[in-house]
Amino acid sequence: xxxxxxxxxxxxDFGDVRAVEGVSFDVEQGxxxxxLGPSGCGKTTTLRMIAGFETPTEGCxxxxxxxxxxxxxxxxPTSMVFQNYALFPHKxxxxxxxxxxxxxxxxxxxxxxxxxxxxxxxxxxxxxDRGIDELSGxxxxxxxxxxxxxxxxxxxxxxxxxxxxxxxxxxNMQVELKNLQEELGIxxxxxxxxxxxxxxxxxxxxxxNDGEIEQRGTPTEIYESPRTRFxxxxxxDTNLLDGxxxxxxxxxxxxCGGVDVPIDSFSAVTDGQSLSVSIRxxxxxxxxxxGNGTTVTVGGEVKDVIYQGNVxxxxxxxxxxxxxxxxxxxxxxxxxxxGSECTLSWDQENTNVLTG
Amino acid sequence: MSVADGxxxxxxxxxxxxxxxxxxLKLAALLTYLFxxxxxxxxxxxxxxxxxxxxxxxxxxxxYASLATRSDLIGSxxxxxxxxxxxxxxxxxxxxxxxxxxxRFDWPKRKGPIATYLIFVPLTLPLIIYGIGLxxxxxxxGIGRGFLPIVVGHVLYALPFATLVVGAxxxxxxxxxxxxxxxxxxxxxxxxxxxTLPALMPNIVAAALFSFTLSFDEFLISFFVSGSGAVPLPVxxxxxxxxxxxxxxxxxxxxxxxxxxxxxxxxxxxxxx
Ligand SMILES: Nc1ncnc2c1ncn2[C@@H]1O[C@H](COP(=O)(O)OP(=O)(O)O)[C@@H](O)[C@H]1O
Ligand SMILES: [Mg+2]
Numbered sequence: 124x125x126x127x128x129x130x131x132x133x134x135x136d137f138g139d140v141r142a143v144e145g146v147s148f149d150v151e152q153g154x155x156x157x158x159l160g161p162s163g164c165g166k167t168t169t170l171r172m173i174a175g176f177e178t179p180t181e182g183c184x185x186x187x188x189x190x191x192x193x194x195x196x197x198x199x200p201t202s203m204v205f206q207n208y209a210l211f212p213h214k215x216x217x218x219x220x221x222x223x224x225x226x227x228x229x230x231x232x233x234x235x236x237x238x239x240x241x242x243x244x245x246x247x248x249x250x251x252d253r254g255i256d257e258l259s260g261x262x263x264x265x266x267x268x269x270x271x272x273x274x275x276x277x278x279x280x281x282x283x284x285x286x287x288x289x290x291x292x293x294x295n296m297q298v299e300l301k302n303l304q305e306e307l308g309i310x311x312x313x314x315x316x317x318x319x320x321x322x323x324x325x326x327x328x329x330x331x332n333d334g335e336i337e338q339r340g341t342p343t344e345i346y347e348s349p350r351t352r353f354x355x356x357x358x359x360d361t362n363l364l365d366g367x368x369x370x371x372x373x374x375x376x377x378x379c380g381g382v383d384v385p386i387d388s389f390s391a392v393t394d395g396q397s398l399s400v401s402i403r404x405x406x407x408x409x410x411x412x413x414g415n416g417t418t419v420t421v422g423g424e425v426k427d428v429i430y431q432g433n434v435x436x437x438x439x440x441x442x443x444x445x446x447x448x449x450x451x452x453x454x455x456x457x458x459x460x461x462g463s464e465c466t467l468s469w470d471q472e473n474t475n476v477l478t479g
Numbered sequence: 480m481s482v483a484d485g486x487x488x489x490x491x492x493x494x495x496x497x498x499x500x501x502x503x504l505k506l507a508a509l510l511t512y513l514f515x516x517x518x519x520x521x522x523x524x525x526x527x528x529x530x531x532x533x534x535x536x537x538x539x540x541x542x543y544a545s546l547a548t549r550s551d552l553i554g555s556x557x558x559x560x561x562x563x564x565x566x567x568x569x570x571x572x573x574x575x576x577x578x579x580x581x582x583r584f585d586w587p588k589r590k591g592p593i594a595t596y597l598i599f600v601p602l603t604l605p606l607i608i609y610g611i612g613l614x615x616x617x618x619x620x621g622i623g624r625g626f627l628p629i630v631v632g633h634v635l636y637a638l639p640f641a642t643l644v645v646g647a648x649x650x651x652x653x654x655x656x657x658x659x660x661x662x663x664x665x666x667x668x669x670x671x672x673x674x675t676l677p678a679l680m681p682n683i684v685a686a687a688l689f690s691f692t693l694s695f696d697e698f699l700i701s702f703f704v705s706g707s708g709a710v711p712l713p714v715x716x717x718x719x720x721x722x723x724x725x726x727x728x729x730x731x732x733x734x735x736x737x738x739x740x741x742x743x744x745x746x747x748x749x750x751x752x
Contacts, residue, residue, distance in 0.1 A: 176658055196661045203662045209655035213677040222673075226664035274663060 126187030127151050128173065128278050128310060133182035135168050142168040144334040145182070150327075152277070153308040155301065159321040160331035161357070166314040167206070169331070170280045173312060174203045186277065197226075202276035204284045208267040210255045216242070216266055217251030223274035241269045244303075261292050268300075278310045285320065297323050318358050322346060330354050337479075347403075351479040355401035362407075362446050363477075368398040377476075381442025382421055386476055399477045406473035407448035409437065409459060410466055417471040421446075425459045439467055519736065526729035542730040552731050555715035559695055560738075562626070562711060566633040566694035571687040573634070574641035575679075578649045581642075602639045609635060610703030617704060624706030632700035637693040641686035648682030681749060688746040692739055 128150045135143040143165040150156045158166045171177040173184055175196035183192040191199055210219050221238045242248050245265040264284060271279060285293045301324045304311045315321055321328050322342040330337040338345060338354045349355035355363060366379030375388040377398050384400050392398055412418055423441035435458055437448050446467060459465055529539035581595050609632055617628040656678060660670040698713040705714050719728050
């Protein structure tokens with residue numbers, strides 16, 4: 124049963140507040156889609172509209188060919204893992220996990236078999252009779268996952284499910300969740316504000332900003348080719364340069380203070396208009412380079428070197444404009460010294476022109 | 480050092496027998512408790528006093544024994560219990576409805592606070608007004624005094640308290656629990672039964688016990704609307720209090736005290752205050 128989840132120009136207003144604005148996307152069956160964005164950008168609201176807890180002010184939600192925009196949450200083949208887990212405190216682990224089956228009138232024997240199987244899957248076998256308050260945070264997280272998965276939903280919705288776990292546990296769970304998702308082939312719509320988590324787990328990422336979609340793409344696309352200023356700044360570190368677009372014979376240049384950044388000619392803007400570009404620090408090398416693409420080379424003065432263990436951040440001043448580059452630290456002796464002259468280079472492909 | 484630490488230090492040092500200030504504190508505490516429980520103690524002591532007119536106190540249980548023969552007192556006690564139970568059920572059910580209505584109903588602008596205010600304002604009104612109002616109301620209806628007016632009056636009296644107790648639970652209730660239930664396929668009614676009600680149970684039980692004790696002890700409203708056939712215990716006792724109090728009154732007071740303490744203990748046990 125291959126049902127694609129579609130959101131079609133979905134908007135949600137809470138009184139005067141527009142939480143989500145004209146959001147459209149679709150997720151193919153079995154894909155892992157992440158909604159990524161800062162707090163308050165409308166991630167939870169979007170998820171809740173898919174689950175049925177909120178009704179869109181405009182637009183519609185479809186699953187396969189069925190319009191589910193107005194369908195009650197208890198009739199939808201979606202399941203949600205809540206941010207705070209929302210485990211029933213007065214029920215045992217077994218009753219929690221089996222709840223969805225009980226609602227579907229699955230006989231008691233089959234129910235307990237499937238609960239046992241589910242607990243095995245999340246590697247917590249035999250804890251049926253425990254109380255929720257006897258579980259650690261990580262265990263509660265798994266039980267919440269088991270409870271949501273046992274009804275075999277077509278779409279699993281996860282709202283920052285790892286947010287409350289400590290770093291190490293979170294890293295482990297990221298991998299486990301991803302493996303589980305691939306194994307079960309269930310569509311995951313995953314909400315997080317943690318860019319690293321999104322990059323690690325997702326097939327595709329949608330960046331939300333202030334209720335609107337900024338960019339959609341694979342983790343590589345989002346990281347390597349941010350299309351807007353917001354995306355470039357939100358994901359990873361970057362050098363953002365604001366300048367003026369100047370056409371010249373074969374291509375074009377963005378003149379940013381001290382640096383002229385060559386780019387391919389760009390039809391969206393005309394000569395003399397302002398334009399921004401983004402270059403990731405790790406794409407810039409110290410010294411000349413011999414790549415197979417077009418290389419950009421500029422000269423400057425080393426201002427500062429910040430040693431961070433495996434890498435060092437080198438701040439370089441180019442006629443009043445600062446660029447930061449990241450260098451692998453292979454040998455601390457080879458780090459540049461502040462005040463020295465240097466040459467920077469990068470592959471022109473790694474210059475991202477930002478359109479918004 | 481926090482204030483609490485300071486107090487703890489003081490209490491700690493007061494256990495030192497040579498510390499005069501600590502001894503004074505102890506005495507003050509003792510007197511405070513004596514003041515709080517003195518009147519109750521008097522009733523308890525009197526209920527076991529054999530010498531009705533004598534000056535010397537002598538232990539006896541005869542008043543408790545003769546209590547069994549006092550059908551007026553026993554009848555009123557039983558009536559008070561019956562009224563208490565009916566009031567408890569009605570007031571608790573209404574409190575659950577009111578609590579949900581107030582906190583969950585999508586009130587139009589500014590109507591919500593007004594509705595809340597109207598539920599709770601009776602808490603501040605003099606009970607005597609209720610008594611008079613109910614008396615006039617039921618007399619006009621031709622029902623007069625008796626069981627029904629007492630129950631109605633007590634429900635009116637207990638409802639704001641019960642609503643407060645249940646409402647606190649509804650406000651604290653984690654909405655995502657109900658959403659999780661619905662997400663897993665429970666319709667609204669099943670969600671209420673499976674998740675909402677169990678989560679609220681401590682508050683509901685507390686509201687019920689609270690309603691019972693409020694009704695059981697209530698005097699002023701009962702005084703206005705109780706009739707010859709139906710006289711709750713507090714009104715009956717009041718009627719018996721003259722220059723000399725019959726010793727059975729002390730005995731039944733102690734019985735009432737025991738019931739109240741039992742209910743309070745039950746409430747404390749069921750609700751993790
Ligand atoms: N029930 C609600 N009532 C009013 N405003 C809301 C409600 N839910 C969310 N909002 C607002 O909508 C915006 C998006 O919220 P949310 O979807 O929770 O963001 P996120 O999950 O990305 O942090 C926020 O400005 C928030 O204050
Ligand atoms: Mg959120």
